[in-house]
Amino acid sequence: MVVKSINIDTQTKATQAEISPNLAVDLLKEGNERFVKNEVFQRDLHQQVKDTATGQYPFASILSCIDSRIPTEVIFDQGIGDIFNARVAGNFINEDILGSLEFACMLAGSKTIVVMGHTSCGAVKGACDKAELGNLTQMLGKIQPAVDSTTTEPGEARDSSNIDFVNRVAVKNVHHNINLLRKMSPVLKQMENAGQISVVGAMYDVNSGVVEFLD
Amino acid sequence: MNPAINNSETQTKESQGLISPADAIELLKEGNERFVKDKSLNRNLHAQITDTATGQYPFAAVISCIDSRIPTEIIFDQGIGDIFNARIAGNFVNEDILGSLEFACQLAGSKLIVVMGHTSCGAVKGACDHAQLGNLTQMLDKIMPAVDSTPTKEGEDRNSSNLDFVNRVSKKNVQLTIANIKSNSPVLNALVERNQIGIIGAMYDVKTGMVEFFNGSA
Ligand SMILES: [Zn+2]
Ligand SMILES: [Zn+2]
Numbered sequence: 001m002v003v004k005s006i007n008i009d010t011q012t013k014a015t016q017a018e019i020s021p022n023l024a025v026d027l028l029k030e031g032n033e034r035f036v037k038n039e040v041f042q043r044d045l046h047q048q049v050k051d052t053a054t055g056q057y058p059f060a061s062i063l064s065c066i067d068s069r070i071p072t073e074v075i076f077d078q079g080i081g082d083i084f085n086a087r088v089a090g091n092f093i094n095e096d097i098l099g100s101l102e103f104a105c106m107l108a109g110s111k112t113i114v115v116m117g118h119t120s121c122g123a124v125k126g127a128c129d130k131a132e133l134g135n136l137t138q139m140l141g142k143i144q145p146a147v148d149s150t151t152t153e154p155g156e157a158r159d160s161s162n163i164d165f166v167n168r169v170a171v172k173n174v175h176h177n178i179n180l181l182r183k184m185s186p187v188l189k190q191m192e193n194a195g196q197i198s199v200v201g202a203m204y205d206v207n208s209g210v211v212e213f214l215d
Numbered sequence: 216m217n218p219a220i221n222n223s224e225t226q227t228k229e230s231q232g233l234i235s236p237a238d239a240i241e242l243l244k245e246g247n248e249r250f251v252k253d254k255s256l257n258r259n260l261h262a263q264i265t266d267t268a269t270g271q272y273p274f275a276a277v278i279s280c281i282d283s284r285i286p287t288e289i290i291f292d293q294g295i296g297d298i299f300n301a302r303i304a305g306n307f308v309n310e311d312i313l314g315s316l317e318f319a320c321q322l323a324g325s326k327l328i329v330v331m332g333h334t335s336c337g338a339v340k341g342a343c344d345h346a347q348l349g350n351l352t353q354m355l356d357k358i359m360p361a362v363d364s365t366p367t368k369e370g371e372d373r374n375s376s377n378l379d380f381v382n383r384v385s386k387k388n389v390q391l392t393i394a395n396i397k398s399n400s401p402v403l404n405a406l407v408e409r410n411q412i413g414i415i416g417a418m419y420d421v422k423t424g425m426v427e428f429f430n431g432s433a
Contacts, residue, residue, distance in 0.1 A: 035260075038261060045424075049284070049423070049424045050422075052283075052284045056282065056283045056284050056337075058283035061281070066300055067271065068267075068296050068297060068298055069295050071293070071294075073286035073288070078286070080283070080284050080289075083283055084281045085283075085286075086304070088303070088311050088312065089301070089311075089314065089315035094311050097303065098350035098354075099349070099351040099353065099354025099355070100281050100304035102348060102351050104304075107337070107351075108337065122322070123315075123318065126318070133402060134313070134317050134321075134402035135311075137314075138314065139310065186349060187348065187349035206264070206267065206268055207264070207268045209260075
């Protein structure tokens with residue numbers, strides 16, 4: 001679909017400028033396809049370390065979970081200098097994550113923000129079960145709006161024993177946090193309105209390695 | 216290290232149980248050495264996805280920066296299911312990162328927390344320059360204690376034009392973050408005191424790809 005070299009070589013100020021918000025999402029989609037098909041690029045990472053020693057021009061920023069099964073750059077087949085990655089258990093927004101994303105887009109020029117949840121998320125399970133422990137209690141409180149607004153059939157369990165419910169909450173959590181991002185960051189909202197960045201949701205399937213982009 | 220510990224295979228409940236906090240440091244050191252020498256393991260990532268579809272048993276949790284030059288799992292040569300990774304610009308802790316680390320260690324059995332800063336950090340530069348923008352302003356405030364407590368010689372610049380100062384602030388920021396973890400998370404502090412986990416600082420050099428671990432883990 002696109003010129004391969006734009007994502008195999010190290011990003012520069014010039015290549016970053018050429019990438020539109022839509023193309024940025026396409027590059028990530030293609031990268032995940034390569035990962036799933038076991039056809040990842042053979043990048044010279046050491047050359048990329050040298051190329052980026054004095055600066056970075058990443059085309060995308062991902063907000064994802066701390067989960068050990070989802071090494072973001074690996075599952076999107078990205079190299080050194082391609083994507084920013086903010087990670088917190090349950091991939092939600094707080095003011096520090098927003099500050100990080102504002103840095104990534106407004107100051108460092110990245111073109112899309114992907115809020116990526118995943119199936120079988122331990123943090124989402126904890127929120128569904130209303131787990132309480134130290135700092136975790138208030139952290140899980142931030143996932144609670146997604147739990148509360150996810151509907152169930154009569155008699156259907158609303159806890160982590162129901163993995164289908166857990167995964168629906170994870171999707172809801174992505175949508176909820178995209179709305180929150182627009183509300184809490186005038187900087188990012190303005191960039192989106194001006195067509196300078198896109199903000200999209202996605203779900204990673206821990207069974208298959210496939211990223212599904214949400215509408 | 217127990218010879219049964221094999222970092223090329225997917226972590227299981229049993230293998231996680233064999234790894235001590237000191238072993239966990241060793242595994243990450245060895246992994247970064249492999250990365251630097253271009254001798255990364257050839258793991259079968261698709262088999263690892265299948266192995267971990269129903270659970271994860273990571274041996275370490277790393278807190279690092281969002282910087283695009285530092286894909287944590289790649290620079291430590293770790294596979295699917297090996298390490299948790301929390302990332303925020305400037306690698307400090309807030310209550311959500313602390314909650315994430317408590318989840319990683321207390322509930323999911325990780326043996327080590329690595330707080331990893333890096334050279335030429337944009338967030339640290341922003342803090343040194345007192346940059347102000349939207350949510351960034353308060354975020355950078357959290358790095359200010361490191362800026363304020365990093366000494367300079369007379370006449371030496373205390374802004375991002377002085378890269379040596381910036382990198383010293385980053386190192387200080389790692390040390391202060393470790394202290395914050397211990398004082399703001401009784402859960403993690405108790406795990407440290409019982410020697411169930413270790414906490415160690417590290418710096419990644421964006422010029423060389425090398426991770427330098429600080430002396431002595433908590
Ligand atoms: Zn998760
Ligand atoms: Zn940084």
